[in-house]
Amino acid sequence: MNRRTNIVFITAVVAIAAFASAVFLYQRHERERAFEQAQAQLGILVRDHSPIMGPERAPVTIVEFFDPACEACRAFYPYVKQILAAYPKDVRLVIRYTPFHREASVVGVQILEAARDQGRYQHVMEALLEAQPVWASHSVNAIGRAWEYARAGGLDIERARAHAAAGSAERMLEKDMVDVKAVGVRATPTFFVNGKLLPSPDPRVLLDMVKAEVENKR
Structure with missing residues (x-):
């Protein structure tokens, strides 16, 4: 593997790693957002007058x-x-x-x-x-x-x-x-x-x- 091929390979690996990291962070953000929304909704999901x-x-x-x-x-x-x-x-x-x-x-x-x-x-x-x-x-x-x-x-x-x-x-x-x-x-x-x-x-x-x-x- 020559130097140019090696650079291309490393660049591709870095790009894949960055993409995977971005997906992970996005999914974590979505889970956190969903949890926060659920907690915010708890106050209106259950009321004192509800059966x-x-x-x-x-x-x-x-x-x-x-x-x-x-x-x-x-x-x-x-x-x-x-x-x-x-x-x-x-x-x-x-x-x-x-x-x-x-x-x-x-x-x-x-x-x-x-x-x-x-x-x-x-x-x-x-x-x-x-x-x-x-x-x-x-x-x-x-x-x-x-x-x-x-x-x-x-x-x-x-x-x-x-x-x-x-x-x-x-x-x-x-x-x-x-x-x-x-x-x-x-x-x-x-x-x-x-x-x-x-x-x-x-x-x-x-x-x-x-x-x-x-x-x-x-």
Whole structure:
């Protein structure tokens, strides 16, 4: 190898090393930026008014931007329930209402908040989700039937309608929509696990993220 070839070779090695170093620094910067964003978002992901399922002081928090009229939320719920059952002391679920289906969403939230007031939140949620294809149908206006299905979940309808008439659900929705826009949520369900965005709508990925956070906290 002559002197000129040797110089070219060394220059190429240096260039590759510089490129690899730049990629490493960029990736580290992106990880740090993502972590900082997640930490900054923690303050708006969880609010005092938000419904919680699971221990209030659990070390791992799943935040779900949720719409009771959303088909994908309905499909995801059994997996979320399994995760809560698998980690009864370690994981809590925080619900953030995201009314992307308009009237059906608002009625669903009214019912859920009335159920929370009566201590029947999870029971009524499951009743609504089970019957969602009927009352939240896009082709048939059957939104009023949501109240019937909520009754099957143990809801006192008279008390619930009075609670809804007071407007507390609408006030909560206004607050939640401010955070929905701030976080940039555009679809439901959207999940965060201890402030980290679920990268893909896959129950297995959600379970893996939760498991990793639980193990990290123990």
